[in-house]
Amino acid sequence: MTLHPPLPVADDISRPYWAGIQDRKLLVQRCSQCERLQFPPDAACQACSSEDIVFEEMSGRGKVFSFSETVSGARHPYFQSISPYLVGMIELDEQEGLIFPSNFPGSTYADLEIGAPVELEFQEVADGVLIPQFALSMPKAGR
Numbered sequence: 001m002t003l004h005p006p007l008p009v010a011d012d013i014s015r016p017y018w019a020g021i022q023d024r025k026l027l028v029q030r031c032s033q034c035e036r037l038q039f040p041p042d043a044a045c046q047a048c049s050s051e052d053i054v055f056e057e058m059s060g061r062g063k064v065f066s067f068s069e070t071v072s073g074a075r076h077p078y079f080q081s082i083s084p085y086l087v088g089m090i091e092l093d094e095q096e097g098l099i100f101p102s103n104f105p106g107s108t109y110a111d112l113e114i115g116a117p118v119e120l121e122f123q124e125v126a127d128g129v130l131i132p133q134f135a136l137s138m139p140k141a142g143r
């Protein structure tokens with residue numbers, strides 16, 4: 001058996017988001033009333049409670065918001081197998097406070113710094129199952 005991280009389980013609210021990911025598109029909900037973007041998907045706008053929300057494709061560009069390296073304490077066998085690993089959050093360019101998790105594929109801890117530009121890519125975590133990740137757009141020396 002190949003180890004893999006816990007796989008996404010879509011529900012009625014998140015189904016369009018996960019379908020977009022499988023099509024290599026990052027779809028985020030935008031409120032038609034107040035125009036705010038929100039993630040994760042919800043049944044109503046988290047700012048104004050309107051239920052008039054639609055999914056919209058994002059550019060996939062953002063910046064490192066926070067980062068850390070997990071060196072111990074992973075309980076899931078997959079995460080034990082890849083320890084130490086990077087984990088953190090990125091902020092999409094489309095809106096302040098629009099935050100996504102990432103493992104910064106291809107980077108080391110020393111490569112990361114707050115505000116460094118990142119770009120969306122997709123990681124196949126199991127047969128045909130994609131998740132979004134955000135990788136540094138350029139090496140540290142080029143920033």
Ligand SMILES: [Zn+2]
Pocket residue numbers: 031032033034035036045046047048049050
């Ligand atoms: Zn709203």
